[in-house]
Structure formats: C-alpha cells, structure tokens
Amino acid sequence: MTSVPGLVAQFAVLALAVLLAPMLTGWVNQCRAWLQNRSGPGLLQPYRVLDKLFSKEVVLAHNASPLFRGAPYLIFGCLALAAAIVPKIGTDLPLNAAADAIALVGLLALARLFIALAGMDVGTAFGTLGARREMLVGFLAEPALLMVLFTASLISGSTSLATIVEVLAHKEFVIYPSLAFAGVAFTMVSLAENARIPVDNPATHLELTMIHEAMVLEYSGRHLALIEWAASLKLFVYSCIGLALFFPFGVAQRGDWLGLLLALPVLGLKLAVGGFLLALIETLSAKMRIFRAPEFLATAFLLAVLAMLLHVLLGG
C-alpha cells in the first residue's frame, strides 16, 4: 500500500491540488463575470490577490490570542489534506487508507470549528455573528453531506472513498434514484458550505447578510491569504467529491499509469463544466434571508435521508 512511487504520486497530487485550487475559484469568478456581461479579471486573479496578501504585514488586534494566529495554518492544513484524500485522477493513493468518507467529513468539520473559534477570538460583534451563522449552516450541512456519502457507501458497500469511486465508475450506466436525490442534496450542501449565493455571498461585505466574511473580518496579511486559499481548496474539495460520487468516469484505476495521464485533462474538463454550472446557479438565484437558510439546508438533509431510504427500499 505504501510504496515509494505511491508516496511520490500522493505528494504530486497534493501539490497539484493545492497549487491549482485557486484557479478553479478564478474560473468561477470569470464565468460569473461573463454571465453578468462583464469582462472579468482573468483566471489568475486569485493568485495575484494571494501574492498581495502574503506580501502585506499582518495587522493583529490587541487581544488576539495564539489560537487566532494558529488557526489559519490549521485550517489550511486540514483542507490541503482533504484535497489530498478525495480521489481526483487516480484511486491508488496511500493516504486513501488513512481517512475514509466519515473522516473526510470530520476533517471539514474540524476546519469549520477552528474558523468559527477564530471568529469569536477578538470579540467583535461581527466576528461572533459570523461564527454563530457559520455553525448554524454547519450543523445542518454536515449531517446532510454525511448522508450523501452514506448513500454512496451503501451502494458500494464501503466508506473508503477509493472503493466508492471504483465501484461507482464500474457499474453499468443506469440512473440510481437514490443517487439522483443525493445529487440534489449534495448540490444544495455545497452551495451553503462554500458560502455561495442562495445562502451567502462571497463578494459581499454587507454587514447584515454576510456569514463567512464576517468571521474572517479581523484577519489580514498572510493569515487572510491562507484563509482565502483554504476557501479555494474547499471549493475544489467539494467539486471533487461531487465529481467522484456522481461523475466518476475517467478516474484511473489501481496501477493504470496511462489512465492516470488521461485522467488529468478529463478532471480539468469536468471541473470547468462544474464551475460554469456553479456560476450559472449563482447568477440565476437571489440571496435568501438568513433564516431561510435552515429551511434550505433542512430540505437538503431530508433529501439526503430520503436518498438513503430509497436505496434501502429499492436496493439501488
């Protein structure tokens, strides 16, 4: 399981994911700009922003604790690990055995817990407001995501992400009703978790509506850069989970080196289409009031539970 080529491949995939994740954010923003009849800043804008933030000095609030300073590194580390364990181009990676689907959800929850705690650390009105709202979104979105993953693991008889992808990629092409429900639920969860429009707006600094931005208001310089980068990684991770569960075609199997080479452009294509669809959803919908968000997420949760029930009832 742990061979030298395997480790090299693992770290190559990790580095690739970390380096290319901001480009996905750039692509979504670009698509949004096109859909809104703007010319857009280009695919590389997120990198320019990151470079700018890294170059600036950190302005820290007087009463910020060590937890506040450490949290960005921890959140970035968690999401980088998440990006490493989601199967993207191949399933034969050593870290896949270290963490399964439940551990992946736990990892995302750990990052959320720390970002919420960091939001409360300085003790400003907006920070606590953001932390409270983030946890509100989280406590409904996390079980929904878990239920979506459970539906897939009931179909494949395993919670290991690699096995799920292998089984799903090799089944004959029929539409599973349970996966259809799970797909809708997953889309709703990812919109909420990535601070996307019906629930949150990543481009806003309007006090009364913001969630994610309110929490990270006190961050600056390299800390903010890491948090922004982690947000890009989160979008990347969710996109990859979605692709792995619902469009696993083209992912290379164990020991298939040629397939690995082919899988990379396929992944790029799939991400580009997915990013465009995300921009489309964001352009077509309006942001809802914060207290509509629990209803939206509860719907997602119920759909995901229904997906599991459908699997048990219909066996598919």
Added chain:
Amino acid sequence: MEPGPLHATLAAAAAWLVIGAAGLIRPRNLALSSRFLFPAGAVVGLALAAAALEGVFSAPHSLVLPLGLPDLPFHARTDALSSFFLLLLGAVAVGVSLFACGYLRPGEGTPPGLQCLYYHVFLASMALVLVADDAYFFMVAWETMALASFFLVTSDHQHAEIRRAGYLYLLIAHVGAIAILLCFGALQAGTGDYTFDNMRAVQPSAGYATAAFLLALVGFGAKAGIVPLHVWLPEAHPAAPSPVSALMSAVMLKTAVYGMLRVTLDLIDQPLWWWGVIALALGLVSALGGIVFAAVQTDMKRLLAYSSIENIGLIFAGFGLTLIFRGFGMGALAALALTATLYHCLNHAFFKSLLFLCTGSVLHATRERSLGKLGGLIHRMPWVAWCALIGSVAIAGLPPLNGFVSEWLLLQAFLLSPGLPQSYLNMLVPVAAAVVALTAALSGYVMVKFYGVVFLGQPREPKLAEARDAGAWERTGLAWLAAMCIVLGLVPATVIGLLDPITRALTGHGMASLAQGWLFLAPLQPERASYSPLLFFAVTALLVALTWLAVRAFYHGRMRRAAPWDCGFPFQDARMQDTAEGFGQPVRHVFEPFFRIEQHVPSPLDARPSYREVHEDRLWYWLYLPVARAAEYATSLVTLLQRGRISVYLTYSFATLLVLLLFVG
C-alpha cells in the same frame, strides 16, 4: 488462592474507605485532606487502573467475602466487562483526585474532611458496584453510591436550590433502585437464590426476561439520565462541586451502562431483538434532546450536564444496536456495535471529566458560572483554556481526538446494518444514522458556544481581569485527562484490543483479529472502511508545519498590533459580543417545538428595559407535574383516614381484626 485483580480491586476499595475515614480525624484541617488524603486517593486510583488492566485479560475470578448477613455473604467477581469499567474508574479517579487536591478551599460548604469521606466512599462504592456478584451486594453498593453522591451534591446545602436539586436526585435515584431490585427479582425466576451465578444458570421465560429488561431500563436509565428520567441531571451536576460533577458524569453514569450490559448480555443470555429497538429509540431521543437543550443553556455546568445526556443517549443507541444484532444472531456486527458503545463510554469519561474540571477552575478563578459574564479567559488562564480546547474538540467528535473514533465506529455499525432480516428495521436504520449525524454536528455547535463564550473574545465583566490560572495540582489533573483524550484518539487499534475479551465474552466475536495492525483501524475489511488517526495526525501536522515554514521562507513574518477592525466601527465594547442566549438563538429557532418558552419582552416606552427568556423542558409539564399532582391527591385521600382521635384509630384496628378473622375462619 493466588492474589489477582479481584483482590487488588477489593484492596483498592478498602484503601479508599480508609482514606475517607482518615478525613474524619481532623475534619476542618484543609492541609490534611488536600496534601495527603486526596493524593493518596489518586495513587490508589492508579493502582486500581493497573490491576484492572491486567484483569481485562485474565479469566473471570470470583470470591465469597466474609461480609454481609449470616447465611447471606457478599459474592464478588471480576471479569473482562467489570475490569474494563474498573479501569475507567481508576484512570478517571487519578485525574479528578489530583485536581481535587488543589480545588478544595476553606469555607466552602461542608468541611474538607467530610468531603474527603463522602468522596472516597463514593469512589469505593462505585468499585464495589462493579465487582458485586449477587443482587444483595450490588444493591448495598448501589445505594451507598447514591447516598455518597447525594451528600456530595448537597455540599453547599445552605442554598435552597441546591437542596432542591439534591432532593430531586435522591427521589429519582430511589425510583430507579426499586426498579433494579424488582429486575433482580424477575431474574432469579422463583429460585430464591440471588447470586448472579444462579441468574446466569436459570433461563427465565420470555415474559419474565422482558419484564426484567424493562425494569432494568427504568432503573439503570434513571441513573444514566435517559429521557424521560433525565431531569435530575441538569439540576444535580451544576449543584455539586466540580470534581464531584466530573466523577458523577464520567463514572457514575457509566456504572448504569455497566448494569445494563451486565443484565441484558450476561445475566439474560438471550436478548430479544425488539428490546434493542426500544433502547435505540430512547437513546436517540436522549441524544438529540440533550444536545438541543445544551445549545440554549446559559450556565456552563448545566450545558455540560445536558451534553452528558446526549452522550449517554449515543451510548444507549450503540447498546440498542448491539441488542438488535445480537437478537438476530449477527455476532460480528453485535461485537462492532458493542465496541463502539464501550469505546464511547471510555471517551466520554475522559473528555467530560476534563471539561467539568475546567469549569471548576473557571468557577474558582472568577466566581461566575453564567456564560453571559465570562469571556476572554484564554489570556488569563491559558493552561485551563488549552486543556478545555482539547476536551471541546474531543467532545465535538472531531478527528484526530478520541470522540471521533467512537463516532466513527458507531456510524460504521449503522452503515453495515442493512442486512437485518426485518425490512422495517432496515428502513429505520438510515433514519437513526441521520439522527446520530445531526447530534454529532450539533455538538460541534454547542462546543463552539461553550469554548468561544468562556475562553475567547473580550472579558464581559471587569472582575475577570483578576482571574488566575489553575494551580499545579489542578494542572496535573487536567493534563492527565487531556493526555488520555489524545492517546485514546491516536491508538484506537490498541484500545480495541483491550475491548476484545469483552466482546468475545458477551457476543462471541472479537474485534482484535480484524484490526489491521496498530496503525490502521479497519473493523471489517480494509476495502470497506479504514481510518488511521496517527497517519492522519502526522500528515496534518506536517502540512501545517510546511505551510508555516513556506510562508516564512517565501515572504516574511512581519506583524503589527492594532485595535480590532470590526468593519471600521469605532465604539465597541464587550457587551456587543454574542451572549450565550444570542449564540443559542438559531438552535432555539430551528428546534422551537422542543422547548416551552416564557418570554418577557420590554415595551418601547420602558425606562429600564429588561429582557427575559426561560426555556423549560416540556416533560416537566407533561409527565412530572401530573405525576406529582396524582401523588399529592393520593396522599390527601390517605389523610381522610387520619382523624387524630384515638377512638377512631381503635375502631380501625377492630375492623381490621374482624376482616382478618373472617379470612382465618
């Protein structure tokens, strides 16, 4: 006979009793208790834990003690199950006793010597409950445990609400004790022999076995705090001194779980599957209800008490699943569910006692229990704050700490259940898994609230600036418990090896052969599911370190301190942060039907506006008050007989005599 773990356990219990009695030599002398007796108690705890560790792997061992009534001696026995719970008791007692050395203060309620007595009697009685091998000894130890903890809860008996909490606790403990006694009565199946050996040997009919199960569920459920018998818990835990709350929540609730396991899986050999459905349903209701109530609490110890109800609920859910699998003869899956249950018992014991002790330190440093008057303590009490962070992350069920491992095992057990022969059950299991997932996510919410409001942000009261960090004894106790949370999280495969003899004895299947070495945890096959916390932790740590180094290497480490930004809003003070009520408001909004809410909202013209909101448990009004009224009505009927005149009473005697003579004649 060779001295073994059973002798060591009995010696430890005796040593605790002696230490407790020594407190009476000079009850008002603080130094005697806190410098000699409590440290000695901690050493005994460590010795007990070591003996129990050996006991888990030894064969069952029993003794007849030269104690008890003539012709009715006490029987004692250790096996894997009781040794596991003794290990839990010993290891937690080490941390709590060390903490208590620094925690006792002069002039707080009961004198230190008496507290020392109750505390050690409490510890010893819990050890005796776990080794008791007949109903008589069990009930004696069980009642000693209830009384010792009652006296500990009412340490501060000057306050009326503490006396009230103690009364409620004692009442429910005794209702439970009666149910347990009746349960043993049903189990001996008319043989008149109350030893557990006899109960194992006789096979009660299905009806008697069911009656015994239901009585055990009431009796042990009342002690564990299962809904609807949970009401004493959020009253008694905050009333007790913090080390006592820690022990009650961490160990005493587990003795109830032990009793449940002992009765259903050992004494009744063949459980029926639908018992499991009842336990699962009650467990899930307790878990969800407990955590929702925890989210709206404003008192930090009440919040933790409700969180205990949640965790006990999860333990009972795992226990119910064990019974379902066992009832259908699916031994391997029953072993998995039982492993998850026992692992969660162990985890909850450590992180909950850690958090209760942290609240104790906060309480002593600030004299404040209300979340709305704390804040920013990470600067004043860094040691306590970092230990509490470990406890909070662990209780929120996040990797790589211990809470996650048992949650992972429990969810795996749920995921494997769609092979059950009952199709309705198969459909209920995903719903149950959804409730467990929701509960786990909500516990993250509650822990952000708890930690964020107490330790982060700005101090909400000026007096918090004088708060001092915990002393050396307290730190040692906290560090021990925090270290256990980390260790249990990182080497689950080793811990499962420890649980293996128990699952072998109770379900006939072991889990150790299925764990993939010490690094990977794979309950069935590695292709189905595997998790390696050490690898997980190492890679996360590596990535964090690499990020830190890379940022320094490519850019710089410059930093400047300034006033908080807060969107440029200049007038900020501590009162603008979320209060505990504010942070809990979304949960209150989403789960509104759970609560009975009394609101007092000021009118716009109020000169001194005040806002008050009380959340109450609907069960008080639906169950407890009607029962209390019925009891009062029944007693008022009895008072009709009491006329206070001797002639009337003599008439009663005469009438009774006549009726009896009718029967005899």
